[in-house]
Amino acid sequence: MNPLCQRAHSSCGACCGLYNRDGHGEAEIRARLDARTDALAGVPRTRDAFREAARRLSATEPAPLFPSVRVCPLLGWLDPARTRVGCLAHPATTGGPDLRDEGVYDASICETFLCPSHSWLTEAEADEIDVVCADAHLYGLVVTDVPFVRAVLEAVGRLAGEKPGRTHLDRPEVRSALRRLFALKEELEPGSEGLFGAFRPGQDGEPVPRSIDYAALDRDASPWDAILLCVGADPRSGNDLDRLEGEVRERLEGAARALRG
Numbered sequence: 001m002n003p004l005c006q007r008a009h010s011s012c013g014a015c016c017g018l019y020n021r022d023g024h025g026e027a028e029i030r031a032r033l034d035a036r037t038d039a040l041a042g043v044p045r046t047r048d049a050f051r052e053a054a055r056r057l058s059a060t061e062p063a064p065l066f067p068s069v070r071v072c073p074l075l076g077w078l079d080p081a082r083t084r085v086g087c088l089a090h091p092a093t094t095g096g097p098d099l100r101d102e103g104v105y106d107a108s109i110c111e112t113f114l115c116p117s118h119s120w121l122t123e124a125e126a127d128e129i130d131v132v133c134a135d136a137h138l139y140g141l142v143v144t145d146v147p148f149v150r151a152v153l154e155a156v157g158r159l160a161g162e163k164p165g166r167t168h169l170d171r172p173e174v175r176s177a178l179r180r181l182f183a184l185k186e187e188l189e190p191g192s193e194g195l196f197g198a199f200r201p202g203q204d205g206e207p208v209p210r211s212i213d214y215a216a217l218d219r220d221a222s223p224w225d226a227i228l229l230c231v232g233a234d235p236r237s238g239n240d241l242d243r244l245e246g247e248v249r250e251r252l253e254g255a256a257r258a259l260r261g
């Protein structure tokens with residue numbers, strides 16, 4: 001499989017802490033990447049200078065949402081048009097020196113780490129996510145949540161009688177309808193556990209599966225439970241279950257209509 005981090009149309013910085021600041025709306029995240037990219041542009045490509053710049057940048061940013069997940073201030077924009085997120089300390093970006101030791105991990109961890117999606121997603125699934133998201137924000141939220149992607153594609157397939165495949169994505173209306181579904185990830189309440197999939201961090205830092213307590217809400221389980229669970233549609237996550245269920249249903253029906261043509 002090609003690395004998921006930099007795809008043809010999309011890029012991801014989730015494991016470098018892209019979404020883990022208080023204030024994780026898209027505009028705030030983009031502003032933070034702008035500030036880091038601008039600040040680092042004039043910094044000499046030396047370890048001392050990058051260490052000091054990283055320290056100063058971190059001091060200006062809000063607290064992490066999850067303190068156990070590190071946030072690296074050396075993550076910024078790779079291209080002049082600011083469409084592609086990536087490491088500003090990587091030799092390919094600095095033009096020579098490897099300055100990743102001055103981030104929140106060390107260069108060997110940065111070089112070798114691959115998130116679990118690399119082994120869970122098929123190349124075809126990765127390609128579909130890339131083509132549908134085609135950006136540097138939604139993509140990272142989606143590509144790191146394999147159960148969410150599969151639940152969405154399976155539910156659309158159930159309604160349409162045919163699961164969306166790569167050839168369907170040549171049609172803009174199908175891409176756009178699937179994007180609306182994936183974009184549920186961008187519309188969750190601040191701090192919602194759904195930002196991080198169907199798991200929450202356990203006491204030892206390991207992921208613990210969540211579930212929606214329908215009995216406590218005095219209602220039956222939703223037919224879209226797998227999707228709702230991944231987006232954190234649980235009142236304890238700060239999201240309104242009925243509202244989100246309505247959104248899921250409406251967007252699924254829209255995607256099924258687009259797929260059927």
Ligand code: SF4
Binds near residue numbers: 013016
């Ligand atoms: S979270 Fe996964 S896909 Fe995203 S940058 Fe990290 S390793 Fe790459």
Ligand code: SF4
Binds near residue numbers: 015016072074086087
């Ligand atoms: S130094 Fe490592 S953690 Fe920081 S942005 Fe680069 S790859 Fe990510």
